[in-house]
Amino acid sequence: MQTLNKRPKQRGRALVLAHAAKATVFRWRRRVATVAIGGLALGMGYDVVFGHNGLTAYAHKREETKALQLETQQLQRENDDLSERVIRLQFSPDAIEHEAREELHYTRTGEVIYTLPASRVTPDARSTK
Numbered sequence: 837m838q839t840l841n842k843r844p845k846q847r848g849r850a851l852v853l854a855h856a857a858k859a860t861v862f863r864w865r866r867r868v869a870t871v872a873i874g875g876l877a878l879g880m881g882y883d884v885v886f887g888h889n890g891l892t893a894y895a896h897k898r899e900e901t902k903a904l905q906l907e908t909q910q911l912q913r914e915n916d917d918l919s920e921r922v923i924r925l926q927f928s929p930d931a932i933e934h935e936a937r938e939e940l941h942y943t944r945t946g947e948v949i950y951t952l953p954a955s956r957v958t959p960d961a962r963s964t965k
Contacts, residue, residue, distance in 0.1 A: 885891050924931040936942040943949055 883890065887893070921931075925935060941949055941951075
């Protein structure tokens, strides 16, 4: 009779050990999965911030866009000024005369032009030579 009683006890122990092993495997699988998902989340977060189209690249592109807009506005103003100058030169004899005198150094009869040096020499600079 004792042998018959041992078998059910062994089966019960085996079931308990099997259940404990199953629970241990399940815990380890859950831990591994949690670590893998955490690593994946960290990798994706790093890519979102520092990746090719990440937040830092986006901020840099915003700054570049602002700089290009300012440059476009400046070039548009310069273009408008040059357009006005062309119109003045096409239709205003005074503007043509002013341009000829200023840029080409033309004179009227009897006039003399004195040209001064572009940079002024200070008295301190003369004494050191």
